[in-house]
Amino acid sequence: HMGIAITGSGSATPGAKLTNQGLSERVETSDEWISTRTGIKNRRVAGEGESLTAIATQAGLKAIEQAGISPTDLDLILLATSTPDDLFGNASQIQAALGAHQAVAFDLTAACSGFLFALVTAAQYIRTGTYQKVLVIGADLLSRWVNWSDRTTCVLFGDGAGAVVMEANREDRLLGFELKSDGTQNHCLQLAYQPKYEEIIPNLSVAQGTYQFITMNGKEVYRFAVQKVPEVIEKALFHAQISSDRVDWLILHQANQRILDAVAKRLNIPPDKVLSNLANYGNTSAASIPLVLDEAVRSGKIKPGDLIAASGFGAGLTWGSAIFRW
Numbered sequence: 001h002m003g004i005a006i007t008g009s010g011s012a013t014p015g016a017k018l019t020n021q022g023l024s025e026r027v028e029t030s031d032e033w034i035s036t037r038t039g040i041k042n043r044r045v046a047g048e049g050e051s052l053t054a055i056a057t058q059a060g061l062k063a064i065e066q067a068g069i070s071p072t073d074l075d076l077i078l079l080a081t082s083t084p085d086d087l088f089g090n091a092s093q094i095q096a097a098l099g100a101h102q103a104v105a106f107d108l109t110a111a112c113s114g115f116l117f118a119l120v121t122a123a124q125y126i127r128t129g130t131y132q133k134v135l136v137i138g139a140d141l142l143s144r145w146v147n148w149s150d151r152t153t154c155v156l157f158g159d160g161a162g163a164v165v166m167e168a169n170r171e172d173r174l175l176g177f178e179l180k181s182d183g184t185q186n187h188c189l190q191l192a193y194q195p196k197y198e199e200i201i202p203n204l205s206v207a208q209g210t211y212q213f214i215t216m217n218g219k220e221v222y223r224f225a226v227q228k229v230p231e232v233i234e235k236a237l238f239h240a241q242i243s244s245d246r247v248d249w250l251i252l253h254q255a256n257q258r259i260l261d262a263v264a265k266r267l268n269i270p271p272d273k274v275l276s277n278l279a280n281y282g283n284t285s286a287a288s289i290p291l292v293l294d295e296a297v298r299s300g301k302i303k304p305g306d307l308i309a310a311s312g313f314g315a316g317l318t319w320g321s322a323i324f325r326w
C-alpha cells in the first residue's frame with residue numbers, strides 16, 4: 001500500500017468583514033453575547049461577483065503552489081461543500097478554472113465534516129495506487145443559506161475556502177482515521193429542501209421548491225460535539241497507535257470556542273496546542289479545518305514533522321478524525 005503525505009495547503013476568504021457590532025444593527029444581539037458564548041468577533045461574507053468557484057480555486061492554487069506541482073499534475077480534485085454554485089456539481093468548474101486537464105473532479109457533501117471526509121476519501125485512492133496527486137478543497141458560502149433574521153444562527157457562520165494537496169509518498173504520514181454518521185439526529189442541524197407543489201398537468205403535482213434556511217438546535221449540537229468528538233479522536237489515535245500526549249496540534253472544526261475548549265480538556269490536550277481562528281472567521285463549515293491549518297502552516301506555527309489530530313463534526317450528523325504528520 002502506498003504512503004500518503006500532505007504536501008501543501010492554501011486558503012482564501014471573501015473581502016467583506018461582518019463584525020459583531022454590524023450584526024447588532026441587524027438583529028437583537030451584542031458583541032458581548034456573541035464573544036462570550038462563541039469566541040467569534042468577525043466573519044467574512046461573499047458579496048456581488050464572489051462565487052464558491054472563485055474562492056475555492058484561489059485556495060486550491062495556493063495549495064498547488066506550496067506543494068510545488070502544477071495543476072496539470074493533478075489526478076483528482078475533491079470538493080467538499082454544502083453550498084455549490086451548481087447543484088449538479090461544482091468541482092468540474094474548479095477543474096476548468098485551474099486548467100487541471102488530467103484530473104477527474106467531483107463534489108462530496110458532509111457539512112462541517114466535509115473536508116475531513118474528503119481527505120479520507122482521497123487517501124483511499126492514493127493508498128490503492130489509483131491516483132498519485134489529489135487536491136482536496138473544503139469551501140462553503142453559508143451566508144447564502146443563513147436566515148439573517150434569526151439571531152440564534154446568523155451570528156455563528158462565515159464564508160471561506162481551504163485546500164490541501166495530498167500525494168503518494170514513500171513515508172506514510174497519514175497515520176489513522178475514523179469516520180461516523182448518525183442520521184437519526186439529522187433534525188438537530190439542517191439546510192433542508194422545502195418542497196412547494198405545482199400541478200403541472202391535471203392531477204399530477206411535482207415539487208418546485210428551494211433550500212432554505214439553516215435551522216439548528218444549538219444545545220443538542222453542543223452536547224453532541226462535546227461528547228462525540230473526543231471519542232472519535234481517541235479512536236483515530238488508537239488506529240494510529242499514538243497517545244494524545246504526543247499530539248502537537250489539535251485542529252477541530254471551528255464551530256465555537258467553548259466546544260474547542262471542552263474537547264481539548266477531555267483529551268487532556270493543553271490550550272496552547274489547540275488552533276483557533278474563530279475570532280476572525282466564525283464557523284466556515286467545510287472550509288474551517290484547512291483554513292486554520294493553512295494559517296498555522298504559513299505563520300510557521302506548524303513545522304514539518306509535527307503531529308496533528310484533526311476532527312470535523314456537524315450536520316448529518318457526521319463526525320470524524322484523522323491523525324497525520326505535517
Ligand code: ACO
Nearest residue numbers: 029030033037112151152155218219221222255256314315
Ligand atoms: N444574541 C443575543 N441573545 C441570543 C442570541 C444572540 N445572537 N442567540 C440566542 N440568544 C438568546 C436566546 O434567545 C436565549 O434567550 P432566552 O433565555 O430568553 O430564551 C439566550 O440567549 C440563551 O440561549 P441559548 O441557546 O441557551 O444559548 P447557549 O448558551 O446555548 O448558546 C449557542 C447558544 C452559542 C448556539 C450554543 O448552543 C452553541 O454553541 N451550540 C453549538 C452550535 C454550533 O456550534 N453549531 C454548529 C456546529 S456544527 C456545524 O458547524 C454545522
